[in-house]
Each structure stands twice: as C-alpha cells, then as structure tokens.
Amino acid sequence: MRLAVIAMDAEExxxxxxxxxxxxxxxxxxxxxxxGDMFGIRNFGVNLTELLPGGESSILHRHSKQDxxxxxxxxxxTLVTDEGEVELAAGMCAGFPAAGVAHHLxxxxxxxxxxxEVGDRSPGDQGTYPHDDLQAELGPDGTWIYTHKDGRPY
Amino acid sequence: MRLAVIAMDAEExxxxxxxxxxxxxxxxxxxxxxxGDMFGIRNFGVNLTELLPGGESSILHRHSKQDxxxxxxxxxxTLVTDEGEVELAAGMCAGFPAAGVAHHLxxxxxxxxxxxEVGDRSPGDQGTYPHDDLQAELGPDGTWIYTHKDGRPY
Numbered sequence: 356m357r358l359a360v361i362a363m364d365a366e367e368x369x370x371x372x373x374x375x376x377x378x379x380x381x382x383x384x385x386x387x388x389x390x391g392d393m394f395g396i397r398n399f400g401v402n403l404t405e406l407l408p409g410g411e412s413s414i415l416h417r418h419s420k421q422d423x424x425x426x427x428x429x430x431x432x433t434l435v436t437d438e439g440e441v442e443l444a445a446g447m448c449a450g451f452p453a454a455g456v457a458h459h460l461x462x463x464x465x466x467x468x469x470x471x472e473v474g475d476r477s478p479g480d481q482g483t484y485p486h487d488d489l490q491a492e493l494g495p496d497g498t499w500i501y502t503h504k505d506g507r508p509y
Numbered sequence: 510m511r512l513a514v515i516a517m518d519a520e521e522x523x524x525x526x527x528x529x530x531x532x533x534x535x536x537x538x539x540x541x542x543x544x545g546d547m548f549g550i551r552n553f554g555v556n557l558t559e560l561l562p563g564g565e566s567s568i569l570h571r572h573s574k575q576d577x578x579x580x581x582x583x584x585x586x587t588l589v590t591d592e593g594e595v596e597l598a599a600g601m602c603a604g605f606p607a608a609g610v611a612h613h614l615x616x617x618x619x620x621x622x623x624x625x626e627v628g629d630r631s632p633g634d635q636g637t638y639p640h641d642d643l644q645a646e647l648g649p650d651g652t653w654i655y656t657h658k659d660g661r662p663y
Contacts, residue, residue, distance in 0.1 A: 358595045358610075359588055359603040362580065394604025396576040398629040399553050401602075422550040426516065426580075426625060434513055441512050448555075449513040450548025456512075471580060473627055475552040 356394065362403045365390055374414065375501050375509030378489060384410020384462070390471075399475045406432060406468040412460035416484050416491075420477040423451040425460065430468030432460040437485055453477075457485050510548065516557045519544055528568065529655050529663030532643060538564025538616070544625075553629045560586060560622040566614035570638050570645075574631040577605040579614065584622030586614040591639055607631075611639050 365388040372382035384407040391401040406412060412425075415435065426448040433442050434449055437457040443449070451458050462468045482491030482499070491499045501509050519542040526536035538561040545555040560566060566579075569589065580602040587596050588603055591611040597603070605612050616622045636645030636653070645653045655663050 358590060358593065359597055359601050362600055362602045390580075390602050391576070391578050391604050394578070395606040395609065396578060396604045397606065398576045398631060399578075399627065401578050401580075401604075401627060422545070422552040424545050424548070424550060424553075424555050424627075426544075426555075436512060439512065443513055446516055447513050448516045448544050450545050450550045450555075452549040452551065455549065471625065473553065473555060473578075475629060477552060 360390070360393055362388065362390055365393060365403060368402075373499050373501075374489075378414050378487065381411060381414070384408070385412060397476070399473055402472050403428075404470055404472050406430075406460065406462035406470075408462055408465050408467070410462045410468075412472070414484050414489060415457050415459045415486050416482050417451070417455060417457040418453050418474075419479075419481040419483070420453050421475050421480045422453055423458075424473040425449050426471045428469040428471060430462065430466055430470075431464045432468040432470065433463050435459055435461050453480075457483070514544070514547060516542065516544055519547060519557060522556075527653050527655075528643075532568050532641065535565060535568070538562070539566065551630070553627055556626050557582075558624055558626050560584075560614060560616035560624075562616055562619050562621070564616045564622075566626070568638050568643060569611050569613045569640050570636050571605070571609060571611040572607050572628075573633075573635040573637070574607050575629050575634045576607055577612075578627040579603050580625045582623040582625060584616070584620055584624075585618045586622040586624065587617050589613055589615050607634075611637070 368387045372379050386405040388403040427443045480493040491501050522541045526533050540559040542557040581597045634647040
C-alpha cells in the first residue's frame with residue numbers, strides 16, 4: 356500500500372449511485388473518487404467528488420445517525436438546505452450532524468466543482484428525503500435499501 | 510448556526526496540545542482550527558491544521574482503534590512513518606488505519622503547510638509512540654491520559 360496518493364489520480368467509483376430511478380439518473384453529473392478506502396480506513400469514508408455543471412451531490416436528505424462534512428476545493432457549488440441556501444467557494448466548509456438540516460450541493464455554475472466529503476459509518480442509519488418519495492435504511496452488510504415512503508420497494 | 514464557514518476564519522484551538530513536556534513544546538509550530546465541531550459533528554473531528562517551518566503534526570504515533578486521514582491544501586510536509594517517508598504536496602492525501610503504520614507530518618520547508626486532518630472518535634483508543642517514552646489512553650470523558658511506557662504518570 357502506498358504511503359500517500361495524489362487525490363485526483365485515485366480511481367473513480369465504478370457504480371455512480373445506489374439510488375433507484377428516477378434518482379439514479381439525477382446523479383449522472385457526479386463523480387466520486389474514494390480516498391479513505393485506498394488506505395484501509397473503515398470508520399469513516401472520504402471522497403474527492405466532482406460535480407459537473409448541473410450536477411448535484413445527492414438528493415436533498417438527512418441521516419439519522421451519521422455525520423457528514425464537506426470542504427470545497429474548487430468551483431462554486433450551492434449548498435441547498437431546508438433552512439435556506441448559500442453559494443460556496445474554495446476554502447469553505449460545511450458540516451451536517453445526524454438528524455440536522457436536510458442538505459445537498461448543486462452545481463449551478465458553468466465549471467466543475469471539486470470537494471472533499473467525509474461521512475462516518477454508524478450502523479443502523481436511515482436516510483430521510485423531505486422533497487422526494489424515497490426513504491433509505493442501511494442494511495447490516497453496509498448497503499442501502501431504498502423504498503417509497505409507504506414502504507413499497509422500488 | 511451558520512450553514513457554511515470559510516475554514517481559515519475558524520477560531521484556533523486554545524489549547525495547543527495535551528501532551529506532557531517535553532512533547533508539549535515540540536508542538537509549538539502547530540496551529541489547529543477545529544472545523545467539524547463548529548457544526549455540531551460528533552462522530553469524527555476535522556481540523557484545518559497549519560505547520561510552521563520546523564513544526565510537526567504530532568509525535569510519531571499510531572492509534573489502536575481510531576482511523577486518521579489527511580489532505581494537503583498548501584505547502585510540502587514530509588510524511589514520516591516507521592516504514593519510510595515521502596514529501597507531500599497540495600492535492601495529496603494519506604490515510605492511517607487503526608493499528609497501522611506509525612506516522613506524523615514534519616514541515617522541513619521554509620513555508621507554512623496547511624492540511625485537513627480527519628479522525629474518528631472510537632472509544633477505548635490507545636496511542637503508541639514507538640520512538641518516545643510515552644503512551645496514551647483515551648479516558649471515558651474523551652480526554653487523553655499520558656504516561657511513561659512503564660505506566661508512571663507524567
């Protein structure tokens with residue numbers, strides 16, 4: 356295992372998203388390079404994520420148990436939350452504690468956005484999506500199970 | 510609570526180090542700006558850390574349970590480990606899984622180094638310092654207890 360890596364040289368994640376349609380297609384402007392996994396880190400994940408113009412980081416969501424943090428490296432993503440929105444720039448950061456505001460990043464600019472995202476891997480997590488007919492539950496094997504809000508599978 | 514923050518505007522941590530002497534003084538070239546705490550994140554910590562010329566990130570160490578990750582924003586720190594060393598530059602990252610190689614960053618350059626550091630907060634963690642007469646145990650209140658390697662207190 357290498358001691359250190361140029362983050363932009365890290366391999367892109369093969370699976371662009373685990374969302375069901377129509378949410379899967381909404382993630383087509385997003386590319387994730389997992390960084391922490393390369394070094395064998397297990398307690399949290401770190402990705403170098405690129406949002407193409409029009410891309411978004413995820414569906415607007417909050418986690419029940421997992422915390423998230425982002426740091427903008429390049430470009431001007433808009434942080435959209437259920438308590439307002441703000442345009443970010445390189446050198447800005449934001450954190451999203453479990454059960455806090457629902458959030459996602461949207462790239463409304465004409466240039467790519469690059470940011471680091473960190474999230475822990477607390478088991479028993481649930482994802483809530485206030486604007487969409489979607490809910491998620493983290494299975495014991497670490498994969499997300501998505502259903503409609505009435506529990507019907509996708 | 511603000512939605513987002515310019516990381517360099519975050520307040521510096523008041524206590525420069527929790528090490529006993531003579532290790533405390535060795536940390537005088539290090540400044541930490543806690544970022545995650547500002548947003549109420551608890552499962553992991555994120556700091557924007559500056560190393561002045563001659564500064565070092567910590568004593569060479571490994572954790573027993575906690576993972577660590579760093580991403581270099583500016584400058585050329587040297588990553589020193591018990592399996593070799595490498596000079597880093599902006600855009601490079603490294604990860605240190607629990608019970609992995611012992612490591613620290615040293616700034617041998619003439620300019621400040623800035624990097625992001627991430628670490629989780631797994632309880633029951635221990636710190637091992639292969640080159641120094643120091644060991645550490647994370648107390649139930651989240652503070653570190655440092656002793657000599659034979660258990661005598663500092």
